[in-house]
Amino acid sequence: MEHTKGKNDFTALGKRMPRTEDHRLLTGHGRYIDDIDVPGALHACFIRSPYAHASILSINSTEAEDMPGVIGIFTGKDLAEWTTSLRMAPSIEGVKPVEMTTLPIDKVRFHGDLVACIVATDRYIAEDALELVEVDYEPLDPVTNMFKAQDAGSALVDETLDTNLVSHQTFATPDVEKVMAGTDRMIETNFSEHRQTHLPIETRGIIAEWDAGREHLRIHVGTQAAHPYRTAIAGRMKLSESQVTVISPDVGGGFGQKIALYREELTVAALARHLKCAVRWREDRFENLLAASHAREDWVRTRAAVDENGKLKALSLEIVEDFGGYCFYPANYLARVIAMILSGPYKLDHYAFDVKVVLTNKCGNGPMRAPMAITSWIMEGTMDAIARDLNLDPVDVRRINMIREDEFPYQMASGETLEDINPFETMEKGLSIIGYEELRSAQAADRERGIYRGIGICNVVESTTYGSKFYKSAGIPGSGHESAWVKIEPSGAVRGAVGISATGQGYETAFAQAIAEGLGVDPLEVKIEIGNTDIAPYGMGSRGARGGTAGGGTAYLAGLEAQKKVLAIAAKMLALNTADQLCMKEGKVWRCIKDDWTETELTLADIARTAYLDPTKLPDGMEPGLEVHKAYDPPPMTYSNSSHFCQVSVNINTGEVTFDRYLIVENCGTVINPLIVEGQQHGATIMGISGTLFEHVVYDENGQNLTGSLADYLIPTAADVPELEIVHMHTPNKRTPAGIKGMAEGGVMGAIGAVSNAVSDALAPFGITIDKHPITPDALRALLRNKS
Amino acid sequence: MKPAKFTYHTPDSLEAAFQLLGEYGDEAKIIAGGQSLIPVMNLRLAQPEHLIDINAINGLSQIREEGDIITIGALSRHREIETSALLKERLPLLPEAAMRIGHLAIRNRGTIGGSLSNADPAAEWSLMAFLMDADIEITSARGTRMADITDFIQSVYTSDLSADEILTAVKFPPIAPGEGWAVCRISRRAGDFAIVSVATTICLDTSGAIENLRLCIGGMDVTPVRISHVEHAAVGQMPNEAWIKSAAEVASGIGSPESDMHASAEYRREMAAHLTAEALREALKRCGGGA
């Protein structure tokens, strides 16, 4: 059999194999938090504030404490004795330091904020007791509008600050003002993105067990970042990291909601230690919608200086973001990335941004799948605005501004470097597939007949992976490295572990493929163990589309290193001086003699047996066993790119938007598993559509959250979203293992922009431009009503 | 989201159910499909001490025609109505309306009796009952009484049921052969409660003029509303596009719709007009008329 050792001759990488975890998940054998039985575990439930902003005057729980089955009711004061507070004080210019206790003590900051924790023998009793606790509140002025929150006289969400403006950062290239002042065409565009939430199917949940004899805390919790979670919880409970095990079992989705150590979880863990008994908590949907974590809600304005052909000369960006009541992340964490990657696939020399983040009496915000998603809508909406203003075709405006193939690597005005992407090709490819010119003529004919169809284009440059260097340069604390190990047991069985934790992405399959590729075995032979801090090496968790390059890349490197050791042993066993002419393939050692690759007798099992049980046969100085540990810090950023094309019809009588076509041309480099990648493309794009048209966390002016159930917080059903056509392109990243890039957030970015632009395009005859989400039938009718 | 403690009873006859109702009065609640009651119990908005499950009682789920009356037992599931051959032939609006209620799992459990007792102003069965002047059969240890739907459904979540009574059946007249009909609604997603819904039946005489019109609209007031002056004035009219437009305009002025986060009052008014026109056009097509 012919075999070449050529670099791109992958066998396991790129294999369209079904996800190995699916069998257990689809046959009801997954183990989520509620599937884990812990005999005798007590149940926690939380008293939550009915007010957006109020002082807690007193808590009277005597009657509730007397109820049979109630173990105790614990307040912020109790927790302050057992845990430290969270201080968020990164040394970043413009970001104010803030601190929060484990449970609020004196005042609550949003509707649903924590007041006390009830522990009982079951959840029913805990909720009965909840009705008997009397909390005396003194309502304070609610701060619910991020603009008014900045007024001098506004009530303060956090009294330790002198303003609700918790973060303010600016940037400008040297000549931006001069260029702006010198252009006569200045196009201003607004974008308002509304508040949303992550909505994992499985809400938050935790089981904490305290082993009083060994003084060890074991936690089962659905988390995207098991190790950082362990570091955080050990620190706040004043334990050593060696005293804590965090296990993240099967997790029903995270989308960014399961990164932080939440106050409820820390409370439950502290109570397990205090009570010397296992304590568990399952968040219900009402709590999840009100108080887990929210996302988005920002107002954006761009000012684009252009010449008469629509060529962008300079651009300024303003963002005001409503961060809610608490900082579980540095306040600049989300908006800053938007500002840094804004220009995406377009050439821009002169750029300035001003990013403000404001505290309000709402649930605290956190990163949600594509925290920077609005970037593409802003940039592509700006392109459309330029086209409208100059009466040009929106495609021509994109063409004239886009970075061409020979211009990469391209350094953006913000300092980031784009490389190994092909936005011009994905756009042109998509345009030819949809038949752009014909669509435009058909659109004109439709309009004559009173049918309003629109075409929306959104070119996405997706920032993925986030290496340590990016964090450093963005002024965000954290590391972007990842680690993995491969252990080949004496029988030849292959085990692999990666630090990153999964929340449904199919990592067990993808990482098995990556290790298998590196090692030269069948992916089905590799068993992946993730999500247990005692087993997996320290990793930075799943976020920022880092599963592919950081997770998969590190796994691949660990596999390669394991292969090196295997081949060194093989060379010795085959009495060769060097392993240069050897390779592993499907678990066997192959040898190259005069350009011909042939299979030898040696298998991985033979080599493993030797390594463990017959170490005197190993090469001189080699240590027995077959274990490899690898850590890897990826480039500051790897970029994927895609072009989304959306065609909608708007029913001008009802304001309903329906999809006629949705095409994605995406380039995410070397693909580990096309099936998984397609799943992510579907999921991300639908999530973007969902946020643009349906999902909306609604607060009234008093800060009451009106969307406490899934009857009011709407997510689309399969009937409400389009079928997606996807065309794949693959430009490997030159600087990553196997050319892997990240993906899985770009779909959100693309959908937000493409759908918005399509609706604006459909309603162009009415002079309507979408500058606000969500695009609901009611909102569209209001726009149409005002125009007629 | 755990309900407060309750005792669960499963009487297997109406008599046994009445006895329990007599015993526990206001502390008891009947449970049929549970699709409206269980969510409010989980939110502790309802905390009945006794739950009386009527699902084991025989004879409450037939769909039959006697004389010129179609009787639908209170325990008939939405799905049974949706798929009933009798109804498809004699009262096809009902299967059509049933199809739009929630999702299949909800339709498999939810009942017509539960829906009408619950008196949600956006419910399909309220709309159908108002449109067709359905009569409600109510039984208690004291005997059986009949109520007009307009007397039975009084306001939002308010129906005329005493603590000792059970809704046992709903009686509809069938539509006449050749009678046109339509059920139209708008909702945010497939499976959501309607924001506005309109149902109509139209009979034309041999000249093509309107002989009889029923027109009912939901989502505009605390109960569905029959647009009776349009109904009356329509008799003898030729159903042309101008007439449809004027009827739609009247519909938009009906009731006193409220704004909520899914639809403003203005939007409801616009949809009332839009859906009324759609429903009339569709119904006219069905009766071979045409505008």
Ligand SMILES: Cc1cc2nc3c(=O)[nH]c(=O)nc-3n(C[C@H](O)[C@H](O)[C@H](O)COP(=O)(O)OP(=O)(O)OC[C@H]3O[C@@H](n4cnc5c(N)ncnc54)[C@H](O)[C@@H]3O)c2cc1C
């Ligand atoms: C997600 C979702 C979507 C839905 N969408 C729609 C929709 O689009 N359109 C729509 O019309 N409905 C919708 N529904 C409601 C559904 O139709 C319910 O089934 C119906 O409203 C109640 O019927 P039930 O048999 O489930 O009643 P239950 O929930 O069992 O009871 C409801 C109330 O009626 C009382 N009751 C029940 N039966 C009797 C009786 N025979 N005599 C006296 N009192 C009785 C109960 O005590 C209770 O107060 C939806 C429900 C859900 C969960």
